[in-house]
Amino acid sequence: MKTWELRRRAGSLVQFLLLLFAVSVAVFLLLKLIPGGPLDALLPPDATEEQIAAAEAAHGLDQPLIQQYLSWLGGVLHGDFGTSFQTGQPVGEAIAERLPVSLEIAFLSVLLALVVSIPTAVWAAYRPGGIVDRVSTIVSSALLATPSFVLGIVLIFVFAMTLKIFPPMGWVPFSEDPAEHIQKIILPVVTLAASEIVLFLRILKGDMMATLQQDHVLSARARGLPTWRILSGHALKQSSFSLVTVSGMVIGRLIGGTVLVEAIFSLPGLGTLAITGINARDYVVVQAVVLVCAVGYILVNTLVDLTYPLLDPRVRKEKAS
Incomplete structure (x- = not known):
């Protein structure tokens, strides 16, 4: 295979991986910007601070944002998209x-x-x-x-x-x-x-x-x-x-x-x-x-x-x- 072809394919692969990384970051952060949170549908309106803290700890939402992203991305790379909050079915x-x-x-x-x-x-x-x-x-x-x-x-x-x-x-x-x-x-x-x-x-x-x-x-x-x-x-x-x-x-x-x-x-x-x-x-x-x-x-x-x-x-x- 010619050198120019190898360079082109390597460049395309790097560009492809960078684009996937950017998409993963955008998808992860997009839902973080939505008003409210994923626990709003799980907890009652009068939930106490202790209940909220316990739910956040159970779903890993009490961790730093970067750690949340890395944990989520690691699961995705292994085919684990998480579990539905409503049905309990693996996503x-x-x-x-x-x-x-x-x-x-x-x-x-x-x-x-x-x-x-x-x-x-x-x-x-x-x-x-x-x-x-x-x-x-x-x-x-x-x-x-x-x-x-x-x-x-x-x-x-x-x-x-x-x-x-x-x-x-x-x-x-x-x-x-x-x-x-x-x-x-x-x-x-x-x-x-x-x-x-x-x-x-x-x-x-x-x-x-x-x-x-x-x-x-x-x-x-x-x-x-x-x-x-x-x-x-x-x-x-x-x-x-x-x-x-x-x-x-x-x-x-x-x-x-x-x-x-x-x-x-x-x-x-x-x-x-x-x-x-x-x-x-x-x-x-x-x-x-x-x-x-x-x-x-x-x-x-x-x-x-x-x-x-x-x-x-x-x-x-x-x-x-």
């Missing part, structure tokens, strides 16, 4: 139960958005002003003006309550009943994918239109190459940088940002877990959910950065030089 178990739900919904939503937006954007850019371009512009404008929770309610009313094609809400694990699992996940995935389709479509269409005017694409046309080869081999790959970047950001955002959709469709994901923790002032749960979502966001976007040299070899040449 790691609660996250392990709900994280697959949020991950599945997020990835399927982005996958559906890509499947719909990529061919639509490619053809709209190749035939600007054509029927595909005009229809996609109208539909995307309508979707852009419709909030996700409104679209979710409309889909439930039309496809669940009126046509009775899909169940309105709830969740069944794939291992228990694959057919019912697929039926229950379709409407939430479509709801989340709708707004992302608009985003992906507009980004890729703009980049494709610019790429199609570049010299190497015009040269390929002059050589008589097939249209599908020009669009897929010459234009699409080069135009995918922004799309890949935004896709990674969207996946990271959706992992913990599906609160409204999870509430509408009664899905047991991280969003509902966070809302439950906030309402109950269960700070340990909220802290763990925020940390997992932030780390997931960083990991996804780090993986996205690693795909750039695969999309365009010129990136490797630029870094090598």
Whole structure:
């Protein structure tokens, strides 16, 4: 492996670790700044100073702030996120139960958005002003003006309550009943994918239109190459940088940002877990959910950065030089 590649990877690793450290500090201190404290939900309003001191000692809140952080971080690194003040359940178990739900919904939503937006954007850019371009512009404008929770309610009313094609809400694990699992996940995935389709479509269409005017694409046309080869081999790959970047950001955002959709469709994901923790002032749960979502966001976007040299070899040449 070349020296420049080793230096680049070492630099990326150091940057990644520093970013994780900064996120952990921010998550730990953020909840310390919230008025009140985690013991407010456990102790009665007329608790004595002795009761408060005993509760603080039991939960390690009487220690210096740095020691609290180090103890919390050490537990996190060993997979121990603490115990819920309200339920007594280990927070790691609660996250392990709900994280697959949020991950599945997020990835399927982005996958559906890509499947719909990529061919639509490619053809709209190749035939600007054509029927595909005009229809996609109208539909995307309508979707852009419709909030996700409104679209979710409309889909439930039309496809669940009126046509009775899909169940309105709830969740069944794939291992228990694959057919019912697929039926229950379709409407939430479509709801989340709708707004992302608009985003992906507009980004890729703009980049494709610019790429199609570049010299190497015009040269390929002059050589008589097939249209599908020009669009897929010459234009699409080069135009995918922004799309890949935004896709990674969207996946990271959706992992913990599906609160409204999870509430509408009664899905047991991280969003509902966070809302439950906030309402109950269960700070340990909220802290763990925020940390997992932030780390997931960083990991996804780090993986996205690693795909750039695969999309365009010129990136490797630029870094090598």
